[in-house]
Amino acid sequence: MTSFSRGQRVIGASPHYVLNQPPFRTEIDEYALNTPLVDAVQAMGAGWADADLREAGTLVGSTSFQQDAHTANVHTPVAYSHDRWGFRLDEVEYDSSYHRVMSAAVARGAHTSAWAEPREGASVARAAMFMLFAQVEPGHACPVSMTHAAVASIKDSPWVADEWLPRVYSREYEPRLLPNEEKNSALIGMAMTEKQGGSDVRANTTTGVHMGGHSYQITGHKWFCSAPMSDGFLVLAQTRRGNTAEGLSCLFVPRLLPRGMRNVFRIQKLKDKLGNRSNASAEVEFDGTVGMLVGEPGRGVRAIIEMVQRTRLDCVLGSAAGMRQAVAEATWHARGREAFGAKLVDQPAMTAVLADLALEAEAAMLTGLRLAQLFESDAGDRDVALRRLATPVSKYWVSKRGPHHAYEALECLGGNGYTETFPLARRYREQPVMAIWEGSGNIIALDVLRALTRDNESTLAFANELDSTKGASPLLDAHVDRTLRLLDELAGAEPSEAQRDARRLSEWLALAFQSSLMLRHAPSLDAETFIAVRLGEDRAAQYGVLPRGTDAAAIVARH
Template identity: 80%
Template sequence: MTSFARGQRVIGAATHYVENQPPWRVDVDEYALNAPLGGAVRAFGADWAQDGLREAGGVVGSGSFQRDAELANIHTPVAYSHDRWGYRLDEVEYDPSYHRVIGEAIARGAHTSAWADPRPGAHVARAAMFMLFAQVEPGHACPVSMTHAAVASIKGSPWIADTWLPRLHSRQYEARLIVEGEKASALIGMAMTEKQGGSDVRAGTTVGESMGGHAYQLTGHKWFCSAPMSDGFLVLAQTRRSGVDEGLTCLFVPRVLPHGMRNVFRIQRLKDKLGNRSNASAEVEFDGTVGFLVGEPGRGVRTIIEMVQRTRLDCVLGTAAGMRQSLAEALWHARGRAAFGALLVDQPAMTGVLADLALEYEAAMLTGMRLAQLFEAEASDRDVALRRLATPVSKYWVCKRGPQHAYEALECLGGNGYTESFPLARRYREQPVMAIWEGSGNVIALDVLRALTRDRDSGDAFADELGSTAGASVALDRHVDRTLGLLQRLTADPGEAASQARRLSEDLALAFQASLMLRHAPGRDAEAFIAARLGEERGAQYGVLPIGTDAAAIVARH
């Protein structure tokens, strides 16, 4: 990167000097600059992780890491079905920048540190680390997240876990497909979705015939396979044993079989996606592919449910990380550019927009961190019940808010924000995938209803959580009363419930976020958030804050 590209003057080489432009936002400490995140790490029990997070903040804010993030999205993955001699290869080539990015994340435990070192606060610390890396380059976070989540499903099957969990816990990164015994680390992908089913995984037609023991032979097609160069995949198939149908079963499909031969894993093509460009997603065919039973035959959905909860958590964390990038870039620009006689950040209209974006980010981040706390190894029965409902509630709302947040931040940069030279165009394309992955809006809202129906304790735990701030805000109390009333009405009338599932999910999410803001954000910020989202002066767009809001003070904290 030349000095000219870094914004420095080149003496005698320009017709005029360009002024009133902020310097490049590079070589910054993303953790030190993010005071709300540091506060949340302490509040949710992971203060011991501060040193590691500070070190990672410097890495992801460095010029070299930012450049790798850019290159990984410019030089997108390429699939090779055959080698030069016509033999099946089925490999995806990534730019070296992608491998450097994911290698840095793995080295700091952004994938499985909470499992490998299960001490108090481990899941909170891992969530913060995951967000730091996803803030700058989100594509690599897909296999990182799936590897973290897959542990929850694999650990109960010792015939897989004994060999594979040590590899998943490893902080080494090896990109090559090599003989199994020579590879000390591994990443995990997923191949669940089929053409005819989409989110309805029970409609899948991939078949698994028992080979005896825990092994099955697969025939079928998957319409979306995430991170196809992973070392193993969780796959759903309709299994049969001795001619008897077992039902939908979860299987573990390794790319390399125990004896060193490559498994049949035919990559048909890569998806040409709107965003998430650095990460490959593929269509794959199974034809005699070997998979190994995970959990019990015919209990595939039950086997993957804890994994799904964790990937949904990471959708919340990933969206919050994207909000932080959007906010940070907008703040940087506004503090470095003047218009009409004052810095943009000091222009009241702009200050209000920035403050509102900051409030949205903090509420999303606190939501993700509280959810991560509910997944700690020492979680109580109440925590488990609460996370069953709070996870889909939060996934629905936070991920819905991500794209509009990115757009509003992009607009703060004006024309620059709309160009590929700045990261917010990429972020704008990125945020929608979090709302789609692991269940789009209707699927998630209906899962909120299922949680309330199948686990009655989840509704009680959620009400208890909201009760922790009862009396602290009149507007929130009114909203909670209305929301719990709607909850009771819909659980009593299933016929009406589906049509109101989105309304209930939104109302529950806003109540959860407002309660978290009251407990963990400054009172000024919490009051502004509640008034802007639940009060009589609330607006439909960012930047419509109630009269009297100290927007400048909110912005200064971020």
């Protein structure tokens, strides 16, 4: 077990003093120390949330919270299918540390504050709060994100929304499975994918038979059910009324029916995952399970599309939060350790690596907050069009940058980074899930291609976004021109030919978007260096290869 305290170590009768090791990185304000985030929150209309974010930053930077984050990933969830007498139980037990993390995040609105209290900058403030918690303990962010995103699907179906949204908006956290009449809060999970289909949800075979009103009886199996301890779930099923097939529909499945009766929700097993270990993911079976229609019959994909956009947004935010943790831990280590007669942070090779990692983290954070702006409650038609394209573009690129970024930061700690008692080993295992969840690379790249070829409004909105910094950087202008030429080529190409360049196009669009954001919101040194390193002729595949003459120390100091 990791001990989050320092002091003299004793071996036998002789004192053993630990030398040349940095102090534990605890009892700090993770928000106030993150200057780029503080500046971006202010610039993007959420400065009014500063006090709340500082309070949360102090909390997640505390020794107790970091200990809970560690413990929740060591004492992982356990599923119980039956109780001691053989009755179906189908519950997941979590360590108390996980419940403390969840309670803190929910109490501060990391889940649904932007929905519950809409105002200018509410989505940006919620995004910043989400990142602060996900930076230190990422596993709990899965149910927090799904609860946030589910509102988009539920809100237009009053037969579900009227009862459930007040509970979803609550800042209480109640982990027990209680009758709906006794519980004032709720978390929402999802059960979409099946073993034969994966991302191809139209291949789902789970069925739903109409019972009357908005209710269906569901039969089938789900290969991945995220956060199976949740109070309700969004489920995709092939529905029918009588002898009429309706097609793929979205259904809301409560864990408990009226008067505390348990809905059929059989937890077969928990997935043994690479990372995201504090959060449970399960295989579940439905057998006469009751669900209520969300949206229109046979329009299940349409019912979940806005939900998917929001979970993809949170994949960007979660990846950016992980990058921030990686930069913060690596820089802290480098400032507190000497080698070859000097602090690591002052040695040019290390300084360059830290600066490059910091630039990547800043660009990812700005991308996430800009996307959050596009989801504000008062978003206009242009913002809605822009987010349809910018969200998959950003999700594709930022989530793919996460694992390599985490590895490079881990290496800055040397052998310590490779041990589980330091947080970067956990972060390295965590980052890949952002690239897989809500569509792996090829799925996202093809979504980008479809948006560009079928949605002219999104294409125009994206081009207009890039026009805002036209002329500020010749390198970026040349990159944008090259990207738009590729777009024109793919628009007229055969689908199979266009697919081969879908990843290239997604990457180029993402880099253009990030570079434009850096020009607008980062200091000129950071913006110009980022553009040179990512778009210049001598750009490198590895972190730490900066243009000669770059003041890397100034970049590191800001972060």
